[in-house]
Structures are given as structure tokens and as C-alpha cells.
Amino acid sequence: MNEETERAGIRAAMDRLLAGIPLHSDGALTIVSLAEEAQVKRHVLTHRHVDLKDEFYAKVRARGHVPDSERKLREELAQTKRRLEEANGRIAELEGDVEGLARVVNVLTVENDQLRERMPEAGVLRLLPSTRSEAQG
Template sequence: MTARSTTTDPVRDSIVAAMDRLLAGTPLRSSGRLSISQLAIEAGVKRWHLTHQHLDLKELFQARVKAQDSTPAAFSKKLSERDELKRKYDELRQHCADLEERLRVYAAAINLLSLENAALSGREAGARVIPLPRSPEAPDSTSE
């Protein structure tokens, strides 16, 4: 069911053509969502043309959307792409959080080693050295 115009109104013709494309799931300019705003974008007209000037086409579009009762393939594809991108974004955020935690651990280890190095290098000048505690897994350098 199409609403072909018998007039020569280019706005009306572009709205009807956009309506047919959206309902067929082949949008050219819009996201493919079945809404009045997206219909206006698809038609390349201001939204007020649908809400104030061509109310019959707005109502026809809404009725056809309700009768179709499904999401166009083009829009559902964009939704699935969005879901995939969101999943990848969440994975990247978790990866970054893991890297930041690892960076904190490395920074603490480097700080500890630099303090220990400073304390050990002070031994040459007769300074008293207090060894820093090491974890049991760390190799003992005094056993060599």
C-alpha cells in the first residue's frame, strides 16, 4: 500500500518515497528507525512538514508502521552492530583497567627497588643499611 501523490508537490512526493524506503528497510539518509523524525530525515524535509503541513502522510506512516509490526532489517542490523561495538568497548575498558592495575604494581616494585638500591649504595660510605623485606619467592642474592 503506497500513497502515491497525484499532485506535483515535491515535498509530498519525497515524503511518500521516504516512507516506502523506510518501510522496505532500505533507507538512504536516515538510521532506518521507524519514527517521524527519521522519516523527515529520510525525505530530506523539515520535521514540521509532517507535523503541521502533511498530517495525513504522518498518520498514514504511523498506521503502516503499526500494521507492519516489525523492525526493518537495516535498522536491526545497525542495532546488532551497536551491540557488538558496546561489547568490544566493555572488553577494552576491562583490559585498560587490568593494565592500569599492572602499572601500579610495577611502579610500586620499581619504587621499592630504587629505595633498596639507594640504601645499598650508601653502604660504601659507611652508612648503616637496613635491608628491605623481600617476598619468599624472591631469589636471595647473598647465597652466591
């Protein structure tokens, strides 16, 4: 097949897809479907006839149609942004919890130190753990 015949076939496939009357593909407005409709390999469109690929995308956009691949990417991006927002909210919440717990630990440390200092005054004897040799002896 010569290049002009190939280009004519691609243009005819483009027209069929845009008209909604595919013969050889699923009718989706994608490069894969255009290649199937034109009965050429996808790389023929993406490497050899880049101008026709760009023309097809321009016509699809002009019709206000968002290609499935772009729609899926936009949905994925929106979902990722929601997850990020949720994660950032949870991080902020956990950071607040950490600060609160650090304050509690500091207060308990001060109170513990104060109690240890007052133990002799209160008549409390500090019991030291026995070693094994003392317990057996």
C-alpha cells in the same frame, strides 16, 4: 499532480509495500522505498506528507517489522557496547599493571639507596666517570 492525487499514490504505494507486491521499488519497508514506490521525491514524504510517513512507520511497527535502518543501528550499538566493555576491561588490567610496576620501582629505588649507603662499608670504591680532558691528559 495535485495534492490529493499525490496522497492517493502514496497510500497505494504503502499498501503495495505492506502487501509485499512492489512495482517500482526494492520492496523494503523504508521511506526511501515508499518514495520510489509512490514515484515521488523522498522530501515529499518527509516534509509535505509527514502524516503519511508517520502512518507508514506505524503500520510497519504494528506488523512487528523492524526497519533495516533501525536494525543496523541496533547492531552497531550492540557492537559498540561490546567494544566499550572490552576496552574498559583492558583499561582495568593496565591500571593494575601500572600499580604493580610502580611498587616494583619503589622497592628497587629503596634497595638502590640502601646499597649506595653501604658501598663504603663494603670496601667498594665508587668510580666516577672520567671527563674527556682527564682521559686525554
